[in-house]
Amino acid sequence: MRFMVLVPGSPESEAGEMPSTDLLEEMTKYNEELVKAGVMLSGDGLAPTSRGARVRFSGGERTVIDGPFTEAKEIVSGYWIWECASREEAIEWLKRAPFDGGTEIELREIFGAEEFDEAMTPELRERQDQMREQVEQRG
Amino acid sequence: MTGPATQATIDAVWRIESARLIGGLTRLTRDVAVAEDLAQDAFVAALEQWPASGIPENPGAWLMATAKRRGIDALRRQTTLERKQETLARRQLLHQLEQPDLATQVDEIDDDVLRLVFMTCHPVLSRDARVALTLRLVGGLSTPEIARAFLASEGTIAQRIVRAKRTLTQAHVPFEVPGQAELAERLSAVLEVIYLVFNEGYSATAGEDWTRPDLCGDALRLGRILGALMPREPEVHGLLALMELQASRLRARVGPGGEPVLLADQDRARWDGLLVQRGLAALQRAQALGAPLGPYTLQAGIAACHARARSVEETDWAQIVALYDGLAALTGNPVVELNRAVAVGMAFGPEAGLELADALEDDPAMAAYHLLPRVRGDLLLKLDRRDEARAAFERAAELCENARERDMLLAAAEACGA
Structure with a gap:
């Protein structure tokens, strides 16, 4: 089972400040543990929302809203992708992460291809596959 | 709490x-x-x-x-x-x-896990015992889980594990990472165990299902752990690359009715992009650690040629033949020769491939191997020698022990016409 762990933003991450050396060290140690357990597949930090944008959809209208965005709770500043045997295992790993101060980290299961397939018509699936193929060839 | x-x-x-x-x-x-x-x-x-x-x-x-x-x-x-x-x-x-x-320092704990792997994969044990003990002690699987995975009874697996532990104790196998003198050989025994587990999941030798993804997952986890614990060993990354790349094709490898879908017919958009990336990255690490390339790195190189290709036609078959040349020289394994025959058939035409495949027919090690007649069937069919192709597919079905694959082979024989 694959999981995505979403790390929320903070005033510091929004200001583009790097975490303290202590926290970086703890986080590196934690990441090493995840790698040594064969759990971590990938992960990245995200740049502040001042370098991002939102697009609002309403009927035929598209409104572009430039960052930064203020509601820190809704901002994601990083993510991991993990491979675990169960939701419980993912939770156990997450509990070991070096966060503090009331931070809430969100754990989400990534749909397997099979679950997705059920909701897709064959035509839709083919088009989705073609698109994914093109994207991956470019990547 | x-x-x-x-x-x-x-x-x-x-x-x-x-x-x-x-x-x-x-x-x-x-x-x-x-x-x-x-x-x-x-x-x-x-x-x-x-x-x-x-x-x-x-x-x-x-x-x-x-x-x-x-x-x-x-x-x-x-x-x-x-x-x-x-x-x-x-x-x-x-x-x-x-x-x-x-x-309790981190380094010592890591070393404990590594020592344990070398112990459970010790050559004093039979291959079956190594596999069962490694899954149990390093992989954390229960005896029923291992029994299910290998379609054996729980009693058989429990016995196997008890005997294996006894053998280790009686043989006074030390709890240590082997020294430089024997490291290469012992490491290759460890990698073999992990790849055995992976392969049993990737194309089950027996039973109703063509693949058992859970076993592939267990092997991948072991490979990833080893990759982190022995980052300086090229073949550790080579094996990991091979498994990541092969696993990236798992979901494209099984059709809607559970039947096998061969590489040539797979919908490549269904390959797992994240695993492809991870596989290519692991291959790069293996190659960067220096030549000469070992057997797993060479095989991963071949898998990477497929992973990079948009279609069968656009595959760099000449490069694959070159990699198989290297692998054949290293292993002298007739199964490698057979795969080389397939690649030669793609790169230089079915006639050239068939010549190599036919040369393997006298090899006693290949006498009961169903993939030899299957490859011959494919090549013969491409040459439009339909009667011979049909006979070859039927022979392959006779030798094949996997129900799903046997159905596919019989269908291929049928499709050759009378």
């Missing part, structure tokens, strides 16, 4: 902690059988206590402390009625367990 624990949560903790726990206990007791018993005792204690008490803040340390305490209690009970020599051995063990564990 973090709230009451469910069975699933305790199982999850076991999966995370068991290899380190058993490794640490083996270092203390110098006996993997004793170590596993103590670890199991601690696990049972967790199952009894955690549902009410909740999971301790540091479950790994709790399990280790509990296992050691149980060991000490048992030893104290047993020391009274024994001959002197045995008492001495027990005293030493008792002493070991009563010591505060000074080796």
